[in-house]
Amino acid sequence: MILAMTGKGGVGKTTLSALTLGWLAEHGEVPVLAVDADCNANLNEALGIAYNATVGGIRESARKEVQALKGVSKQEFLDLRVQAAVVEQKGYDLIVMGRPEGQGCYCFANNVLRDVLDRLAHNYRNIVIDSEAGLEHISRRTLLSVDYLLIVSDCTVRGIRTAGRISALADEVALPAKQRGLIVNRVPGGSLPESIAEAVKATGLTLLACIPLDQDVAALDADGEPVSRIPPESPARVAMNELLAKLYAVETEKC
Ligand SMILES: Nc1ncnc2c1ncn2[C@@H]1O[C@H](COP(=O)(O)OP(=O)(O)OP(=O)(O)O)[C@@H](O)[C@H]1O
Ligand SMILES: [Mg+2]
Numbered sequence: 001m002i003l004a005m006t007g008k009g010g011v012g013k014t015t016l017s018a019l020t021l022g023w024l025a026e027h028g029e030v031p032v033l034a035v036d037a038d039c040n041a042n043l044n045e046a047l048g049i050a051y052n053a054t055v056g057g058i059r060e061s062a063r064k065e066v067q068a069l070k071g072v073s074k075q076e077f078l079d080l081r082v083q084a085a086v087v088e089q090k091g092y093d094l095i096v097m098g099r100p101e102g103q104g105c106y107c108f109a110n111n112v113l114r115d116v117l118d119r120l121a122h123n124y125r126n127i128v129i130d131s132e133a134g135l136e137h138i139s140r141r142t143l144l145s146v147d148y149l150l151i152v153s154d155c156t157v158r159g160i161r162t163a164g165r166i167s168a169l170a171d172e173v174a175l176p177a178k179q180r181g182l183i184v185n186r187v188p189g190g191s192l193p194e195s196i197a198e199a200v201k202a203t204g205l206t207l208l209a210c211i212p213l214d215q216d217v218a219a220l221d222a223d224g225e226p227v228s229r230i231p232p233e234s235p236a237r238v239a240m241n242e243l244l245a246k247l248y249a250v251e252t253e254k255c
Helices: 013-026 043-047 055-068 074-085 107-122 157-172 194-203 215-222 235-254
Strands: 002-007 032-037 093-096 126-131 146-153 177-187 207-212
Touching (some): 013 032, 013 177, 013 235, 032 043, 055 107, 074 107, 157 194, 177 194, 215 235
Parallel strands (some): 002 126, 002 146, 146 177, 177 207
C-alpha cells in the first residue's frame, strides 16, 4: 500500500510518517520504502538516520554526466545512482527526493527517473511518502499514484479548512489516490472541540483519527532526538497505531 502524508506546513506530516514507518516495521509489513518528498528534507532526522544523496542531486548530475557516458546505458546509470542513494535500515529503506529542478531542460532526466523510481517502488510492499507542505505538489501532480492520501491538519478551524481545500484540489487535478481521509493532529486531550468537529463535517472528509497533543513528541523534538524513539505507551503513538491497524486490516480483507 502506498500512503502519502499531506497537509499545510508544520501540522505533523513528518512526525506521523515516522510513527507509521515504525508501526510497519514492527508489524512485519516489510519491505517498506520511506520517501522524503519534501525539498526541505527532514524525515531522516525524525528517524535518526543520515543520507548522502538525493534524487534531485542525481537528476542534476545526470544532465551533465549522461552525455559523456559510453558502454553503460543511461537508464542503468541512473538505476545504479538511485540504488546507491537508498539508505537501508532495519525495518525500512529511505530515499530522499531533494530539491526540484533548476533552470534548463530536465525532460530527459525526469522521464528516465520516473521509470527508475517506478521500478524501485515495485520492490516494496509498502511505501510511505512524506510530502512537502501546501498544495504545490498536488497541483503539479508529482506524487506517485497513491492508495491512501492522508490529509493532516492541526486542531484549528483554519487548519481543517486548508485540509478541505487540499482535498478539493486533489479532485480538481484528478489526483491518482484511491482513498483519502483526514487526520487531526495535536488534539488537546484527544477529543475534538465542537467548533473543530463542525469544521471537519463541512469538509466532507472522513475523519480517520485524532492524534493527541503529546508531551513525549514535544520533549523529543526539543532535545533534537528522533521521534522514532518515542515510548510505546505515548498517546500519539498509541493513536497512530490504532489508525494503522484499522487501515491495514481493511486492506488485508480486500486481498
Ligand atoms: N502529536 C503531537 N504532539 C506534540 N507535538 C507534535 C505532535 N505532532 C507533531 N508535533 C510537533 O509539531 C511540529 C511540526 O511537526 P512536523 O515537523 O512533523 O510537521 P510537518 O507537517 O512535517 O512540517 P513541515 O510542513 O515543516 O514539513 C514539530 O515540532 C513536532 O514535534
Ligand atoms: Mg515535514
